[in-house]
Amino acid sequence: MxxxxxxxxxxxxxxxxxxxxxxxxxxxxxxxxxxxxxxxxxxxxxxxxxxxxxxxxxxxxxxxxxxxxxxxxxxxxxxxxxxxxxxxxxxxxxxxxxxxxxxxxxxxxxxxxxxxxxxxxxxxxxxxxxxxxxxxxxxxxxxxxxxxxxxxxxxxxxxxxxxxxxxxxxxxxxxxxxxxxxxxxxPVSRHFQPTPFRLSTAFSAIVGHLRNPMLLGAYLFGGLNFLIFINQYSYITFRLSEAPYGLSTQWLGMIFLTYLGGTLGSALSGRVAQRLSQPACMMLGVTVFMAGTLVTLSTALPLILVGLTVNAFGFFFAHSMASSWVGRHAKVSRGSASALYLVFYYLGASLGGVYLEPFWQVAGWWGVAIASWLVLLGTLMLAAWLRQHEHALATPNITH
Known part of the structure; x- marks a missing residue:
């Protein structure tokens, strides 16, 4: 090795x-x-x-x-x-x-x-x-x-x-x-051992993961959060390209430097997880994400960028906890369990535009913010449910 x-x-x-x-x-x-x-x-x-x-x-x-x-x-x-x-x-x-x-x-x-x-x-x-x-x-x-x-x-x-x-x-x-x-x-692979592909085995593993509430909750959590996060960036480019901002493509590209807030969020999540449970960390990340969205309602460009940075911090903080939660709670076929998390993750990204578009058409960025909070409230409750479920599993069932 x-x-x-x-x-x-x-x-x-x-x-x-x-x-x-x-x-x-x-x-x-x-x-x-x-x-x-x-x-x-x-x-x-x-x-x-x-x-x-x-x-x-x-x-x-x-x-x-x-x-x-x-x-x-x-x-x-x-x-x-x-x-x-x-x-x-x-x-x-x-x-x-x-x-x-x-x-x-x-x-x-x-x-x-x-x-x-x-x-x-x-x-x-x-x-x-x-x-x-x-x-x-x-x-x-x-x-x-x-x-x-x-x-x-x-x-x-x-x-x-x-x-x-x-x-x-x-x-x-x-x-x-x-x-x-x-x-x-x-380098050339030296320890890879090929195994025959069996569709039935792969399908059974996926079905098993979806029937595990601890995994399904994390899948939905990651997918719904990414649905909001990545598509907020698409709609913010429309907002900032129009009056009164009128940003060119060069400066629209620069707003994605706010992603660095996510780099910090990912790095800090492991340390915070030593003090709080993973679901509690997920709840904290979503709460920060919601607060950042509130800040983006400002009309001042610097504050909008601060809000996006806070969003990135909160999202990646929660995402790192959810992805590691999957690895921890998948008892078998961990590779397919992690792949399934990414499937929900990117499926959420692909559906976000369909969800946010009506809100954007009716109320502009305010509509996007309201639509975001509705989903984030749902993921906050999902994380709270995972926390409660984990606590219930860890508590011995005492009968008299």
Whole structure:
């Protein structure tokens, strides 16, 4: 097994972090471009939001496919091929002439984007010892956040100088370089043992997870929170691109630096969890998220950015607790249990535009805030229910 801080550990960890960065710059590059794409193709805010929704929906479907497939054919080949296809899809997006073609290519890209997230941690589990695994996963998750920030900033800045097509060309070329380095650095798998794929076994495991209330509650919690969080960013670009703000794509990309609040939230969640239960931490994260949404109602741009930063802190604080809760409470097939959490997570992202659009049309950003609070109240109650359920299971049932 590969030990922490060895040469192979550094090579593999750098490769997987680079792969993660590549996935998320490609997934999120269109987000600051949504106002420009809406005007270019003459579509509604709901329709242009599909550029994000169809990709995350396809990614959600791909997670279960690639996770199970990797057990049979290997994880390294899936990561290498899907990363290359991801970069080629982004270059292809720069050449599309119609909105329909853009959506179709985003569906294809969303599916291949699922290759690395579905199997990266499983690859680490195969090859790293326990300490090496924990250290590598922490760096890998940080790369997720940096990829989300980097893709939006690159997309926004490139569009400012050359239009939305330039954004896809720049990110596509950067992705090809990252893929080449990934192919070079990732070591050959030495401990992978292929197992025949059996659909019935995989299906039974998924059904078992969905019947476990402790897991289903966390799945719904993560999916509903992400439904609000990621789609708030889409609608804030519409708000800030219009009067009185009139931000260009370059500055719309910069607002995603508020994601750094999430990096801090994730880092602090583990420390707070040593004092509070995981469901209590989830409740705390949602409460912070609701408070941040309140701050975004301000008309002052600096306060809006503060609110978004607080939102990111609260969301990622809660998300890190919910994802680790799944690993703790899945008794069997932990890989598929974690994959199923991500399915709900990205399914929520894909449905958020459909949910928020009517509120946006009726009441603008106030409508988005009200719609957000309604869902967040629901996830707050979910976390409270998990807390109560966990306490009930831990308390001996004394009968007389």
């Amino acid at each position: 590969i030990e922490a801080h060895s040469r192979d550990w550094w090579r593999a960890t750098l490769a997987l972090c680079l792969g993660s960065f590549t996935v998320f710059i490609n997934l999120y590059v269109p987000q600051p471009l949504l106002p420009e794409l809406r005007h270019t193709f003459g579509v509604s805010t709901l329709a242009v939001g599909l550029i994000m929704s169809v990709a995350t929906l396809a990614l959600a479907a791909a997670l279960l496919v690639f996770g199970s497939l990797s057990d049979a054919v290997g994880r390294r080949v899936i990561m290498r091929v899907t990363l290359l296809l991801t970069a080629l899809c982004t270059l292809g997006l720069a050449l599309v002439q119609t909105f329909e073609a853009l959506l179709v290519l985003r569906v294809v890209q969303g599916f291949v984007l699922g290759g690395l997230p579905a199997v990266a941690i499983a690859w680490m589990g195969d090859e790293f010892d326990k300490r090496a695994l924990m250290l590598a996963v922490a760096l890998y998750i940080s790369a997720n956040t940096l990829g989300g920030i980097g893709g939006r900033i690159m997309g926004g800045v490139a569009a400012e100088f050359g239009g939305w097509q330039t954004s896809f060309l720049v990110v596509g070329m950067v992705s090809l370089v990252c893929v080449a380095v990934f192919w070079k650095l990732l």
